Amino acid sequence: xxxxxxxxxxxxxxxxxxxxxxxxxxxxxxxxxxxxxxxxxxxxxxxxxxxxxxxxxxxxxxxxxxxxxxxxxxxxxxxxxxxxxxxxxxxxxxxxxxxxxxxxxxxxxxxxxxxxxxxxxxxxxxxxxxxxxxxxxxxxxxxxxxxxxxxxxxxxxxxxxxxxxxxxxxxxxxxxxxxxxxxxxxxxxxxxxxxxxxxxxxxxxxxxxxxxxxxxxxxxxxxxxxxxxxxxxxxxxxxxxxxxxxxxxxxxxxxxxxxxxxxxxxxxxxxxxxxxxxxxxxxxxxxxxxxxxxxxxxxxxxxxxxxxxxxxxxxxxxxxxxxxxxxxxxxxxxxxxxxxxxxxxxxxxxxxxxxxxxxxxxxxxxxxxxxxxxxxxxxxxxxxxxxxxxxxxxxxxxxxxxxxxxxxxxxxxxxxxxxxxxxxxxxxxxxxxxxx
Numbered sequence: 001x002x003x004x005x006x007x008x009x010x011x012x013x014x015x016x017x018x019x020x021x022x023x024x025x026x027x028x029x030x031x032x033x034x035x036x037x038x039x040x041x042x043x044x045x046x047x048x049x050x051x052x053x054x055x056x057x058x059x060x061x062x063x064x065x066x067x068x069x070x071x072x073x074x075x076x077x078x079x080x081x082x083x084x085x086x087x088x089x090x091x092x093x094x095x096x097x098x099x100x101x102x103x104x105x106x107x108x109x110x111x112x113x114x115x116x117x118x119x120x121x122x123x124x125x126x127x128x129x130x131x132x133x134x135x136x137x138x139x140x141x142x143x144x145x146x147x148x149x150x151x152x153x154x155x156x157x158x159x160x161x162x163x164x165x166x167x168x169x170x171x172x173x174x175x176x177x178x179x180x181x182x183x184x185x186x187x188x189x190x191x192x193x194x195x196x197x198x199x200x201x202x203x204x205x206x207x208x209x210x211x212x213x214x215x216x217x218x219x220x221x222x223x224x225x226x227x228x229x230x231x232x233x234x235x236x237x238x239x240x241x242x243x244x245x246x247x248x249x250x251x252x253x254x255x256x257x258x259x260x261x262x263x264x265x266x267x268x269x270x271x272x273x274x275x276x277x278x279x280x281x282x283x284x285x286x287x288x289x290x291x292x293x294x295x296x297x298x299x300x301x302x303x304x305x306x307x308x309x310x311x312x313x314x315x316x317x318x319x320x321x322x323x324x325x326x327x328x329x330x331x332x333x334x335x336x337x338x339x340x341x342x343x344x345x346x347x348x349x350x351x352x353x354x355x356x357x358x359x360x361x362x363x364x365x366x367x368x369x370x371x372x373x374x375x376x377x378x379x380x381x382x383x384x385x386x387x388x389x390x391x392x393x394x395x396x397x398x399x400x401x402x403x404x405x406x407x408x409x410x411x412x413x414x415x416x417x418x419x420x421x422x423x424x425x426x427x428x429x430x431x432x433x434x435x436x
Contacts, residue, residue, distance in 0.1 A: 001158055001192065002046055009050060010153050010188075011043055011146040022141055029055050031088075033111045033118035035096070035126045035135070038143025041187030044121040048092045057088040057117070064098040069106045076110045089116050096120035097129035104131045111137050145186020152181045154188050155195060169219045170199060175226040183233045190233070197232035198224050247278075254329075255286060259294045263333040270329050280321055284310040287328055298338035298412035305331055336412030344406040351400060358397035390424050402428055 003009045006016060006023065015022040025031055031051070036044040045061075052059035060075050072091075079089035091107075093099070110116045111134065118138065122129060126140055146154075155177060159165055172180075176198070184191035202222045250272055257265035273283060284306070291306040309328040313321040367377035382391035394401045408418035 001154075001162055003050055004053065006050065006054070008157070009043065009047060010150040012047070012143055015141055015143075016047075026051055026054055031055060031057075031090075031117045033116075033138045035120045035122065035130060035138045035140045036143055037122050037124075037126050037140055039145050039186060040123060041184075041189040041191075042143040042145055043188065044143055045092070045094060046188075048090070048119045048121065051119070052090045052092075055088065055090075057090045058082060059090050059092065061092045061094065064093055064095040064103075069103050072103070072106055076115060079110070079116045083115055091116045091118050093118065093120045095122060097122040097124040097126070101131055104134050108133055108137070146188055147186070148178075148181040151184055151186070151188065151191045152177060155180060155191060158192055158195060164196065165199065167219060168199065168203070169221045171221070171223045173223065173225045176224050176229045179226045179229045180233075183229065194229060194232045195224075198228040201228050201231055250278075251283075251286060254283070255290060258287070258290055258329065258333045259337065261333055261335075261337065263330045266329045266333045267326060270325060274318075274322055274325070280313045280318055280325060281310070283325055284313045284328075287325075287332060290332060293342045294337055294339055295332065295335050296338045296341035296414070297417055298336040298340075298409065298414040300413060302332055302335050336414075338409045338411045338414050340406060340408050340414065347405045351403065355399075358399065361394075361397060363393070364395060392424065404428060 006026070009016060012020075012022075014020060017023065036048065038044055049059060051057070058079070060079075062072065062075065075089075075091060079091070082089055091110075096104075107116075107118060111118050120126075120130070120138070126135055130138075155172070159170055159172065172195075180191055180194055180198075184194060199222060202224055203220065206220065206222065250269055254266060254269035254273065257263075257269055270283065274280065288303070288306040288310055291303040295302040305328055309324050312324040316324070362376050363378065363380040363382075365372070365377040367373040372378075382393045384391045396403055406421075408414040408421065410418070
């Protein structure tokens with residue numbers, strides 16, 4: 001089922017459409033080393049083989065799982081000899097992200113001088129998994145999951161041309177075709193495997209019933225309905241890599257849903273992570289961070305509940321702890337929001353790093369020795385409890401006496417905090433709205 005020409009390749013139109021950069025490089029035979037980054041079944045290996053076929057290049061596939069530096073050096077030496085004879089070599093390394101730094105280093109010189117054209121395939125973000133020197137010598141092409149229409153076109157081509165499927169008269173019902181395109185998750189390999197399994201299931205059922213109705217010379221008639229497709233793909237797991245791109249994308253969607261006060265979306269992304277086996281402690285830690293970063297004093301109880309959730313996850317474990325996670329996610333997403341704490345700390349860091357040596361004012365220092373007292377450590381300090389709980393004395397270093405970092409919002413409990421601070425610090429905070 002591998003396509004023999006570009007017209008038979010489905011998907012990745014941004015790369016292979018009429019104006020696609022990769023298409024132009026292939027058709028003009030001006031190949032560079034490249035990394036194909038994308039989901040399983042999106043056509044990375046298929047396109048690499050097709051490129052070699054179109055450009056009449058030697059195609060040498062290497063598995064990063066089972067191959068080492070020794071095998072790679074033999075390939076490079078052979079490629080160098082072929083290059084002297086005018087033959088090009090494409091080295092295709094599947095799952096290149098699994099190679100160690102030393103293994104990737106061994107490629108550098110051959111890629112640099114053009115001895116080989118490297119095509120590396122990876123499902124992981126190459127900026128995390130491929131060493132910088134090698135990545136800088138390659139062009140990265142992003143592959144996306146195939147659309148439902150792409151999957152249906154691949155299915156149709158398989159029904160017309162696949163040797164095994166041609167043994168039968170297959171009637172794929174419209175609902176079954178749609179289900180296969182939908183449930184495959186943009187993965188052509190899953191779609192083709194699912195179709196084959198569905199055919200085998202239909203054939204087994206027909207044989208079990210003793211109902212062929214055709215002569216030995218005729219092809220058996222097989223009707224594939226949606227139930228066969230669902231049965232064939234029932235073991236398909238959700239695509240989610242706890243160490244890769246999906247891990248970061250889904251947790252990002254979860255946090256943004258909490259921040260955006262959308263409990264329904266938060267529950268969806270939470271279920272997505274838990275269903276895929278994400279570490280519940282990781283999810284709980286992220287909610288503890290959000291409770292201070294995005295809610296803060298608008299609802300101080302948010303941090304209390306988030307920490308309690310983290311403890312419950314440790315104490316109870318899964319699957320029961322999923323309820324603790326869900327309750328906390330709903331509470332945090334439904335809470336008033338404020339990032340005033342986050343901004344205040346960032347601005348304080350800015351002043352500290354701009355001048356980290358500002359001396360502590362004398363009245364704030366502690367005179368623990370006679371010499372310190374003689375040097376006026378602590379002189380002039382006003383004990384707040386002697387002034388009804390608030391003395392109004394500055395506690396910032398010289399030059400920053402009027403600085404405001406924390407600007408409470410009108411959200412939730414923070415409105416009360418704002419009113420209290422404005423009452424205490426009338427001079428500093430009376431018009432702090434103008435300083436935003």
